[in-house]
Amino acid sequence: ESPETLNFIEQIIEEDLAKGLPKEKLRFRFPPEPNGYLHIGHAASICLNFGLGEKYNAPVNLRFDDTNPAKEEQEYVDAIKRDIAWLGFKWANECYSSDYFQQLYDWAVQLIKEGKAYVDQQSSEQIAEQKGTPTTPGKPSPFRDRPVAESLELFEKMKNGEFPAGSYLLRAKIDMASPNMHMRDPILYRIINAPHHRTGSDWCIYPMYDWAHGESDYIEQVSHSLCTLEFKLHRELYDWYLDQIYDPSLLRPKQREFARRNLSYTVMSKRKLLELVQKKVVAGWNDPRMPTISGLRRRGYTPESIRKFSDLSGISKRDNVTDVSLLEYCIREDLNKTATRVMAVLDPVKVVLTNYPEGKVEMLSMENNPEDLNSGTHEVPFSKELYIEREDFKEEANKKFFRLSLGNEVRLKSAYIIKADSVVKDEAGNITEIHCTVDLDSKSGSGTEASLRKVKGTLHWVSIVHAITAEVREYDRLFLDEAPDAHEDKNFMEFINPDSLNIIKKAYLEPYLAQATLDDKYQFQRLGYFTLDTDSKEGHLIFNKTVGLKDSWAK
Ligand code: ATP
Ligand code: MG
Ligand code: MG
Numbered sequence: 001e002s003p004e005t006l007n008f009i010e011q012i013i014e015e016d017l018a019k020g021l022p023k024e025k026l027r028f029r030f031p032p033e034p035n036g037y038l039h040i041g042h043a044a045s046i047c048l049n050f051g052l053g054e055k056y057n058a059p060v061n062l063r064f065d066d067t068n069p070a071k072e073e074q075e076y077v078d079a080i081k082r083d084i085a086w087l088g089f090k091w092a093n094e095c096y097s098s099d100y101f102q103q104l105y106d107w108a109v110q111l112i113k114e115g116k117a118y119v120d121q122q123s124s125e126q127i128a129e130q131k132g133t134p135t136t137p138g139k140p141s142p143f144r145d146r147p148v149a150e151s152l153e154l155f156e157k158m159k160n161g162e163f164p165a166g167s168y169l170l171r172a173k174i175d176m177a178s179p180n181m182h183m184r185d186p187i188l189y190r191i192i193n194a195p196h197h198r199t200g201s202d203w204c205i206y207p208m209y210d211w212a213h214g215e216s217d218y219i220e221q222v223s224h225s226l227c228t229l230e231f232k233l234h235r236e237l238y239d240w241y242l243d244q245i246y247d248p249s250l251l252r253p254k255q256r257e258f259a260r261r262n263l264s265y266t267v268m269s270k271r272k273l274l275e276l277v278q279k280k281v282v283a284g285w286n287d288p289r290m291p292t293i294s295g296l297r298r299r300g301y302t303p304e305s306i307r308k309f310s311d312l313s314g315i316s317k318r319d320n321v322t323d324v325s326l327l328e329y330c331i332r333e334d335l336n337k338t339a340t341r342v343m344a345v346l347d348p349v350k351v352v353l354t355n356y357p358e359g360k361v362e363m364l365s366m367e368n369n370p371e372d373l374n375s376g377t378h379e380v381p382f383s384k385e386l387y388i389e390r391e392d393f394k395e396e397a398n399k400k401f402f403r404l405s406l407g408n409e410v411r412l413k414s415a416y417i418i419k420a421d422s423v424v425k426d427e428a429g430n431i432t433e434i435h436c437t438v439d440l441d442s443k444s445g446s447g448t449e450a451s452l453r454k455v456k457g458t459l460h461w462v463s464i465v466h467a468i469t470a471e472v473r474e475y476d477r478l479f480l481d482e483a484p485d486a487h488e489d490k491n492f493m494e495f496i497n498p499d500s501l502n503i504i505k506k507a508y509l510e511p512y513l514a515q516a517t518l519d520d521k522y523q524f525q526r527l528g529y530f531t532l533d534t535d536s537k538e539g540h541l542i543f544n545k546t547v548g549l550k551d552s553w554a555k
Contacts, residue, residue: 026058034076036270044261047310050089059092069196119154137177217253300531300546348387402457417442467508470541
């Protein structure tokens with residue numbers, strides 16, 4: 001492989017290998033905080049880390065970064081595992097930062113003993129005020145030079161639950177004048193009186209991200225700890241913490257940063273996604289309009305399409321926004337190759353074939369997927385009374401209308417050529433029936449001259465007596481703005497699209513769809529790709545529209 005085809009993270013790894021890092025020491029991790037569901041941005045990190053694992057045949061840990069019990073829940077742990085497995089990746093070990101609480105505590109005690117940490121008893125507001133600005137030094141805490149023995153005693157009391165939340169903090173003693181604000185005596189521990197989803201009430205002090213993360217990487221002997229760009233300035237602190245505890249006979253982890261993946265017309269932070277859930281803008285984390293893995297799955301996206309999207313959008317050093325149309329392209333490409341072709345009518349108008357025998361039923365053969373020669377066929381019933389889409393008929397039409405109009409012919413997909421002769425209307429003037437004659441020699445695949453006759457339009461249809469009904473849900477973008485959370489003066493909630501969900505209460509489907517399962521993917525011919533929704537019940541089928549077709553056969 002030439003260096004040009006390597007992304008910059010792979011180049012870093014190759015350099016480390018060239019400098020003597022043994023290949024069997026490569027180890028990666030994906031470190032979600034279980035405070036929400038995974039989204040398509042996380043998929044970038046998952047595909048990167050697990051992709052490196054596959055490429056270098058190296059273990060990849062799933063590490064739950066569970067250091068804030070106020071926001072974390074078992075529900076999220078379970079959902080995260082489900083989503084990663086669904087994407088098709090296997091973790092080497094299931095790890096939790098909370099498993100290292102005792103070790104982290106012991107190391108913190110060591111820092112205090114070495115004069116590198118102290119217990120502060122100011123409020124977080126006071127501490128923030130003293131931080132200074134990037135160009136002016138901060139002011140030292142009045143407790144910065146507290147004697148070691150006193151800090152040790154207070155820290156133990158913090159741990160034993162003798163103080164209320166917010167009263168005491170443990171801080172590293174680094175440099176209040178550092179140009180890097182993260183180095184100005186960062187907080188190591190704070191008191192949180194909330195039960196933890198794994199450690200229960202064992203602890204009431206919890207480590208901050210920077211302290212827990214690098215040390216967890218070290219404990220797990222992760223060689224390359226890949227995180228997003230906002231942590232670049234934390235790298236100095238990551239390294240400082242490792243310096244304090246590092247045993248040179250062991251591997252020393254290395255933090256490197258890549259750009260977050262953003263997607264147009266949505267928001268990606270878990271905090272904002274949670275707000276959409278809590279304010280009931282969506283039906284839940286797995287609402288098909290959400291950019292979550294579970295939402296995309298429910299919408300009908302496949303693991304392959306999400307992995308493909310990650311490949312195509314690549315790994316970048318600079319923040320950027322990927323157009324959602326790339327994601328739609330990936331699922332369309334995948335479903336075009338795999339989805340079963342069926343017929344459904346969403347907005348029906350009745351067609352009566354006046355010269356077709358009453359009571360006759362023909363079972364016509366429909367190719368399951370013309371892109372896949374091995375996909376076989378299924379049968380579709382045909383009879384005298386059919387539904388077609390209301391918009392596929394006009395009484396009078398100009399030459400550009402290749403659908404059905406009075407006096408003109410169209411082919412019914414996989415069936416016959418029909419010609420519209422007259423319409424029946426109700427009192428309000430709405431068309432209730434279209435009377436047509438069918439060319440009985442023109443059956444698709446029969447080989448007759450009439451069957452080979454070219455007509456301009458082909459329509460989808462269902463036989464009325466055989467059709468089953470279903471609810472169909474169509475989705476539009478959740479936000480009207482390309483970058484809803486990039487406005488300084490406006491909250492992202494102001495850009496919600498009020499029409500992002502369109503429910504069709506009663507659509508008519510060919511009876512083959514009665515056997516649909518949640519894993520099946522369909523192309524409703526000329527309409528788009530659809531999949532069964534998890535809300536579906538026997539007697540009340542619900543289909544989600546995954547994505548539209550790029551081109552319908554004829555307009
Ligand atoms: P959020 O702001 O959505 O809560 P986070 O970074 O706090 O994101 P974590 O659960 O900590 O969420 O993320 C786990 C891993 O996934 C981290 O390594 C993080 O950097 C990465 N990650 C999160 N969001 C993105 C994104 N949009 N693009 C790429 N990687 C991401
Ligand atoms: Mg995080
Ligand atoms: Mg977060």
